[in-house]
Amino acid sequence: MSRKQEISDFVLAAFHKAQRDALWKNSGGRLDTWHVSDFVSPCLRKSHYGKIPELKSEMTDEMAAILYQGVIVHDNSTLSSINELTMCYDIMKRKSIDTSVVKNMDDDEKKNIITGTLDDLVKVGDDFVICDKKTYNARGYTKKEASPEHIKQVNIYAVMLEASYGIHARYGCNLYLDKGNGYKETPIVYDVAPLLDTQKMMEDILHELQSGMPQPTITFLCNLKNRDKKCYCNYLEQCKKDGRPE
Numbered sequence: 001m002s003r004k005q006e007i008s009d010f011v012l013a014a015f016h017k018a019q020r021d022a023l024w025k026n027s028g029g030r031l032d033t034w035h036v037s038d039f040v041s042p043c044l045r046k047s048h049y050g051k052i053p054e055l056k057s058e059m060t061d062e063m064a065a066i067l068y069q070g071v072i073v074h075d076n077s078t079l080s081s082i083n084e085l086t087m088c089y090d091i092m093k094r095k096s097i098d099t100s101v102v103k104n105m106d107d108d109e110k111k112n113i114i115t116g117t118l119d120d121l122v123k124v125g126d127d128f129v130i131c132d133k134k135t136y137n138a139r140g141y142t143k144k145e146a147s148p149e150h151i152k153q154v155n156i157y158a159v160m161l162e163a164s165y166g167i168h169a170r171y172g173c174n175l176y177l178d179k180g181n182g183y184k185e186t187p188i189v190y191d192v193a194p195l196l197d198t199q200k201m202m203e204d205i206l207h208e209l210q211s212g213m214p215q216p217t218i219t220f221l222c223n224l225k226n227r228d229k230k231c232y233c234n235y236l237e238q239c240k241k242d243g244r245p246e
């Protein structure tokens with residue numbers, strides 16, 4: 001190997017380490033509860049696999065690069081004095097729990113607890129608005145509606161926010177930022193769903209996640225028919241072993 005190639009490899013490895021360090025710093029420590037992302041995933045089987053330590057695989061450089069972009073944007077786009085707010089919530093008891101208390105709980109005590117971090121809580125006039133930033137690749141397409149999983153995520157934050165701080169957020173807003181076009185902004189605003197509806201939805205999902213192996217939900221994320229013909233689920237092989245239909 002030439003000296004220049006050696007230097008190039010060294011610099012690349014150092015950058016990849018810096019990327020992973022940035023992701024780790026932003027992970028907020030491990031509480032080992034359910035996470036809001038488990039509940040909004042289009043496929044609950046994927047969330048189920050994510051809780052099995054033996055199935056965890058090393059993060060690829062490609063995945064680290066995608067997540068790193070999100071970290072850069074979030075670290076440099078504070079919209080309000082209330083931002084990066086981490087909340088824990090016991091779904092069955094319908095009450096918030098301080099993160100410091102959750103840290104000292106055993107696995108059984110944590111089984112009904114969900115953790116989530118909302119990006120920004122902004123106040124516009126008299127209304128609180130939960131804002132969540134999403135980086136994406138528009139490739140010429142203009143987003144007109146928020147994605148269902150992003151709306152679901154904000155609705156869950158609304159339940160947790162009410163329980164944690166007694167704040168009722170009436171609106172949600174996803175700020176979509178197009179990575180391929182200088183982070184061109186598209187804010188999409190919607191009404192937050194009735195809290196009781198979201199509470200019921202969370203209970204149903206928790207029940208399904210705790211009842212064994214959820215059914216596979218094949219979407220563009222794993223059907224290999226998306227624009228890049230890629231599978232964005234790390235558990236494809238395991239899912240096939242567990243009877244995923246072709």
Ligand code: SF4
Nearest residue numbers: 043216217222233239
């Ligand atoms: S491969 Fe598809 S259906 Fe199977 S767990 Fe992953 S996302 Fe779900």
